[in-house]
Amino acid sequence: MSSLVKSRLIKFLLSLIIVSIAVLIIIFNLRDNIIYFYGPTDLLKNSDKQGQIMRLGGLVSVDSFQNETDSIFYFSITDGENEIDVKYEGILPNLFAEDKGVVVEGVYMNDGRFIANKVLAKHDENYMPPEVIETLKKSGKWQGE
Amino acid sequence: MSLYIFYISNFLLLLCLTASLIQFGKIINNKIFTRPGVIVLAYVQLISILLSFLILIYLFLISDFNFDLVYFNSHSEKPLIYKFSGVWGNHEGSMLLWILILVLFNFLFALSRRISERFKEITVAVQSIMIFGFVAFLFFLSNPFALNQNNFFDGIGLNPILQDPLLAIHPPVLYVGYVGFSLVFSLAIAGLITKEVDQQWASIVKPWVFSAWAFLTAGIALGSFWAYYELGWGGYWFWDPVENASLMPWIAATALIHCVLILQKRNVMQSWTIILAILTFSLSLVGTFLVRSGILNSVHTFASDPGRGLFILLFIFLILVFSFSLFAYNSEKINKINSMGLVSRGTGIQVNNWLLITILTIVFLGTMYPLATDLLLNKSLTVGPKYYSTTIAPIIILFLFFMFISPRLGWTDTKLYKIIIQMRYLIITSLTITLIISLYFELFNLTEILIIFFSLLLVISSVTASINFNKQNILVRTNLGQNLAHAGFGILMMAVVSNAVYSEERIYNAKVGDNLQLQKYIFSFDKIEQVEESNYNSLKAYFLMKKDGKLIDTFTPEIRFYSNPPTITSEASILHKFFSDIYLVMNVPQDQQSISVRMHIKPFMTILWLGTLMIIIGGIISASIRIGRVDEK
Known part of the structure; x- marks a missing residue:
């Protein structure tokens, strides 16, 4: 060489x-x-993920929304098959509503409840986060095209 | 009428296709394609695209809903300026704007003098084959002049968050930056073909690459400023994929402009400069089209269609394969062995080149990793912003150090200790200021302290270097562009760090009559009222900001309800002061009695924009100063 x-x-x-x-x-x-994203059914399968920061998405269950005070809220997120209860403290985005798509970020606690510290906002009324669509498709509840 | 316009505009696109093909044919066989000349063809390319762009603007202004694009993206009740900017607020229109700028750069270059005919011909040919590719894409796959058969009474409308004066100019400015690098790419290919990548090549490239870089910087800054006040989260940079997509070509381009300078001065690093030119343009393509393709999951995704992304990916792939094969074939012939001293300015710039490439890799991995896991493992995930800040911060420290020391070194071997002794007062001053700052503001994080220290060093040394007097005590201009941009970068880094450390946020639920406190300020919630505007209704809250009982300012955060398309936006109300911004944003009431208000104190925002502005102006100065600069000695 x-x-x-x-x-x-x-x-x-x-x-x-x-x-x-x-x-x-x-x-x-x-x-x-x-930060991983899960739908309610995925999350229940991955219960070893408790304590980690993650995102959870799906539809806000009908009649699940309650507020304890002006800034502490309770609601459930569903994919049509399973539901997970969420507690959130802070400001809800303008377009937050029952039966609409939502993505929250926070920690899945060992009592099965999700403590959210962020509700991710989008500006378009008809917008559905792609992960939520995927989640709903998996559980067969997706009604769009 | 619409049918005539349809035929005319599509004819214009085909005309440009033909002209570009002939332009390209010139380097294959210049006997057949002697006429028309390069400049005549460049005129044809420019005028055909310019006319079709003007036609598209006209269609938006008169709201001709027979055209699909106007129907889907405009609305007759929209204010005039947004009918106008709506032209490029969508995929097809923005593609046409992109091509217009591409053609414009080609035209300007074709007109430039003192460049050998052969070199010019090759550059214009490479540019023209790209014009051909993009016009073909536009014509066949995303034609802005597609007609529909229905008689729509009105259009669907433009996404309200895009209805903003700043967003009317952000895309054109950004595109001038991206597309400017297409010319630099063509010049690099022409250099590879003629095997002449030398000092003369560098001086031809220099004004183009610097102006493209300045425009790209300005484009990114405008986008960031828009996100700051429109998205209502109080942040100016989210490490969002779309933002990263514009940052990556910027990082590569920053390395490139420095290499072009070394090449011009010392005739070294030919291959590396060519690689950077190719890389920068490829990343610009990725930047433009990933954003529009809908592949990225981002806070900024608007109109999107994954099908088109495939064409662009294929195009980028072809460009990379072609240019790197050419490079592999010819790179030996363009390299000239010219050594630089070990401790010299060239080495410093080289080190910073490597650091920039490292930062680029970090951003690239962070942006692409979620895409890869989504495609390969079908797993959705996000990379947290902390990944970027913690990995990039230590590199920035080194980067600032070399930015400070390199311009003080000579081009040949320099004794480092001599420079340090020369700079002793400067170093002591910066050290003292940093100590005072860190003690006064209780800043004890080593990374943050070091960034502030080296930024200060950089700012002070750049400022003192630009104030140079000759023997007659006359201020002489020495590297003004460089010093301004470097000082601007130092200021930007200081502002970024201090902003991250000292930002404060408070959230309240407020009723009319409440007094809310943020640091030493009291905000009285005065009233809330409904306002009807031409294309939206708004809910406006009035807060009186008082300090020590004295009224300072009134804040009016707003929520807007648009009906075309139905959307709600929050408009922040911001008071810009020199040392800090006060930022109020409100949300739709959960119950009817109270509203949620988020208040931020954002220190050093004005200074942050000021630093960015200095970088942009520095770039423009460097672009306009040709060759005969005064070198400091």
Whole structure:
């Protein structure tokens, strides 16, 4: 091997090692910050996920909405098969309503209740989060096209 | 009437297709395609697209609902300015705008002088084959001039959150940035074909790449400013996929402009510059079309159609395959061995290039990972914003250090300790200020302190470097663009960190007559009223802000109820002060007695925009100053 090729090979291998280490570090950090999305049925199957931050989506069950005070709310999220009770403290977005699609972010507690710290808002009245559509399709309750 | 317009506009598109094909034919066989000349064809391309764009504007202004695009995206009761900006508030219209800018860049370049005919021909040909591809895409797959058979009485309307003066100019500015890199890409390909990637090449590229970069920066800033006041979350950057899609080409382009400068000065790093030019343009394509394709799940997704995304992905793939094969074939021939000193300005810029590429990788992985898991594992997930801030912050520290030190180093080997001794007062000053800040504001996070320290160092050194006097005590202009942009970046970083640390939020449920408190300010809820506007109804709350009993300002957060299409938006009410913004937003009442109000104090927002503005102006200055700059010695 000529010395030029050799030095190039060494340079190449060195940078390959450095790059892979960097990418590994990035991916590890990435994994720590991932927020998974579940529908109610998925979440019940994955009950080992209790205590982690995640997103839960589906329809707000009819007649489930209650407020304890002006800013503490209770409602259930359903995919037509299973329901999960949610407690949320904060401001509800303008378009929050029963029987409409919703995505909340928070923690699934070991008593089976979901404590939400965010209700994700969209601006369009007819908008349905794609994950919710997917969830409803899975449970066969999707009525759109 | 509509039918005539339909024929004319489609004829214009076909005319542009033909002209672009002939333009491309010139480099295949210039005996057959001698006439018409490059410039005549460039005129044809420009005029045909410009006319069809004007026709589209006309159709929106007169609300001709015989055209599908107008029917789906406009409404007769919409204010005039939004009928106008509605032209590019949708996929087809924005594609036409994109092509118009593409053609315009091609035209301007074709007119430029002092460039060899052959080089110009190749560049214009590469540009024209892209014009051909996009016009064909527009004509066959997303024709803006499609007619419908029904006689619609009125249109569906434009998404109300897009009805905003800032959003009327945000896409055009962003597109000028994206599309500007198409010319840089064509120039890179022409350089590869002629095997002339040298100092002269760099001086041809420089004004184009700098202006594209300045426009892209401005476009991103406008989008961020819009999100800040329109989305009503008090944030200006959410690490949302759509935002990331515009940030990625910006990062690559930032590396690129510095490489073009080194190439111009020292005739080194030819291959790397070419790679960056290709990368920047590919990411610009990804940026434009991922946003419109509907693949991304984002707070900003509007009109979307996944089917079209496939064409664009294919197009990007072809461009990458073609340009990298050409590169692999010719790269040996463009490289010239010119060494730089180890401790030199060139090395510093190179290091920062690597850091930028690392940041780019971080953003890329974060943006693509959810897409990949969704497609491959059918699992939905989101990457939290903390991923970006914690991974990027340490890199920013190093990046700021090299930004500070590199311009102080010479192009050849420099003794580092000499520079540090030279800069001792500056370093001591920054250190003292940082200490005072961190003690006074009780800031004890090492990363934050270091970012503030190096930002300060960068700002002060850039400012002092730009104030240079010659022997006669006359202020001389030295790298004004560079110093302004660098100081702006330092200011931006300081503002970003302080804003993240000192932002405050309060949420209240308020009834008329309530007094709410936020820090030293009292907000009295005065009244709430309903207002009827031409295309929406609104619920407006009035808050009187008082400090020590004195009235300072009135806040009027609003909720708007649009009927075409039916949508509700919250309009924030913001008081911009120099050191902090006060930000109020309200939500629809849960019961009729009270409303929810969210109040934010956002420190340093004005300074944050100011820093961004300095970066943009710095870019424009660098674009307009040609070659003969005064170098500091």
